Amino acid sequence: MKSISANLNIMIKASEKASKILIRDFGEIEKLQVSKKGPLDFVTNSDLKAEKIIIDELKKARPNYSIISEEHGIETNKDKNNTWIIDPIDGTINFLHGIPHFAISIALKSDNEIISGLVFDPIKNEMFFAEKNNGAYFNNHRVRVSKKNQINDCLFVTGGKIKAEFDLLYRKSGCAALDLAYVAAGRYDGYFQNDLNLWDIAGGIILVKEAGGIINEIDMSVNKNIKIIASSADINIKLLEKLNNF
Structure with missing residues (x-):
């Protein structure tokens, strides 16, 4: 290390x-x-x-x-x-x-x-x-983030109120910080959520990036109402296609 x-x-x-x-x-x-x-x-x-x-x-x-x-x-x-x-x-x-x-x-x-x-x-x-x-x-x-590249093999995670249904296997864990940490460690393949606060995700953002993952651009001067989509590079485009109305 x-x-x-x-x-x-x-x-x-x-x-x-x-x-x-x-x-x-x-x-x-x-x-x-x-x-x-x-x-x-x-x-x-x-x-x-x-x-x-x-x-x-x-x-x-x-x-x-x-x-x-x-x-x-x-x-x-x-x-x-x-x-x-x-x-x-x-x-x-x-x-x-x-x-x-x-x-x-x-x-x-x-x-x-x-x-x-x-x-x-x-x-x-x-x-x-x-x-x-x-x-x-x-x-x-x-x-490192997960190496899976078939979306049907993936497990995603989200939180909060999700109105739309996606053709994805996903869980709700109730802890955004751990969701991102688990994406970084390859336990989850991706994470998506709306209306987050900066303190929920700040620690997790760098974890995903440093583990080789991809996160949407986040304005660090804003503390509330943040939207996040994080995943491995291998699955990112496929995930974004599924979430195009997210």
């Missing part, structure tokens, strides 16, 4: 520290499912606690970097060219229902381009990360 940058190292440490809270809180969810109050407030609290740990760790190391985060919002600091993009729990609804499929996502945007990203699934202890021109990795092993 190539050596990783100091910034990616900071991101990994921050996600690992925050994951301890999420693992502990996730263990409490079952008990909360039956409580009168219900688990919603609890999950919001988990989100905020994890986010605070991540932001504190990143700020300790890089006090001048700006921040875009799901709960915290936008914080413009001295260094406007470098921005951390954070989603403390992507897949909150899964978390809320005790489904172990959610992730921490952290990315670093520099001069309007994602240069580092990670997606960490704390329950399965699966860490996906990538840096510009340095490849994509899963638990320290290099990963």
